[in-house]
Amino acid sequence: MLDIKFVRSNPEIVKKSLEKRNNDPAVVDDFLKVDEERRQKIMVAEELKSKRNKVSEEIGNLKKSGQNADELVLEMRSVSQEIKALDEEVRQVNEKLDSIILGIPNVPHETVPTGKDDTDNRVEEHWGTPREFSFSPKPHWDLGEDLDILDFERATKVTGTRFVFYKSWGARLERALINFMLDLHTTEHGYKEIIPPFMVNRDSMTGTGQLPKFAEDMFHLSNVDYFLIPTAEVPVTNIYRDEIIPEGNLPLYHVAYSPCFRAEAGAYGRDTRGLIRMHQFNKVELVKFVHPENSYEELEKLRKNAEKVLQLLEIPYRVVTLSTGDLGFSSAKTYDLEVWLPYFETYREISSCSNFEDFQARRANIRFRPQGKGKPEFVHTLNGSGLAIGRTTAAILENYQEEDGSITIPKVLRPYMGGLERIEKE
């Protein structure tokens, strides 16, 4: 969420930001109106409370000295009634204000291109050259099923659509990728490894911004009020919810493997085949808590850390900066890494690296105490996939396929595959 005081004193900036994101800037006017109403009510209520406190003390003193205070007691009885009614009004206004402010997205960073949707994303750079095939490359799902390392059909029987069984070398490849990425980020990039809970409570989902707006994107358990995590970002960012981190501990780098669960409501027609859009997929996630001063340097580093994975795997990709029309609700700036998929003949998102500035931290109340004695300030949070495992598997199958349907294993992964160089039909 944005800072209420910031919105109050910079309504024009917020309106402009909403316009750039193709949202209705009128909510800012609603906000200002309700904010004013709120302060009015608070003033009246607090005045009465102040009075009650004073008179109550008087009553105490009178009674102690054996004098009669009935008249004051009677008067205060009605004042208390009034206060109760006012408090209720304040509560309602607060709720209204909260729902407005929680619905306002983050203000895009000045370097974010203005645009209406993903077609306006700015391509920053390309890495690697898509391979020339002497045959027509197959989609990863055909490759996987032919090799009997992916089984979509039975997963549909056992669970439903958008689930998959990884089998044999497919399972091993998936596991190899997880370990390879975790090893890279912990030993080369300085991240601390975390295995988080795969379910979280409502407060955590609100802390990172999935709730209240995006409830339909998640799986919610029916016998407890827990949600399956849509990304490790949720439990890992919430580690420090309602805490004050000693300034000397910043920056904190965490890397977490987790399965991710997404309802994918509203994605019915899209990516119905293959590993691209599943209800459950694996991901290695990078999360940073940093000093506000250098969060944009940290974003560049984060992006480089994620890119390193694709470089070592030797798979072509490009980097784009999301335009204001494509930018996520909580993000001030996001780079997407898009991997080359030969069958699709296109680049597809495989990592999303974002700087949320203090948007999440304010919501989750994650702070640090600046040097000496100052007031606690919100940290900046960042996260990025490092990478989505399922999509990486898809990219390996498609980019490393041979004409006979076998898959060459990228060199860096071979130590994780017992030295295997190629997955072939058994």
Added chain:
RNA sequence: GGAGAGAUGACCGAGUGGUUGAAGGUGCACGCCUGGAAAGCGUGUGUAGGGGUAACUCUACCGAGGGUUCGAAUCCCUCUCUCUCCGCCA
């Protein structure tokens, strides 16, 4: 799942209806002391939200939410969490 105990500030720990935002201690910060440090002494040390240019001031907060009362950390109810014992279990 059954039985019991508990939840107070950065931490420990007093406090059962009226200057308790909260004793005392620890820690921390600053100052004095010292050649320097330790010890000692002194001062200070929560968060959020209103009002005010400001000094400052008001309100709320003792796990959470309700209730009783002129007045609640203190009494009542509900919930959550933690601990101990039993049961179950990877």
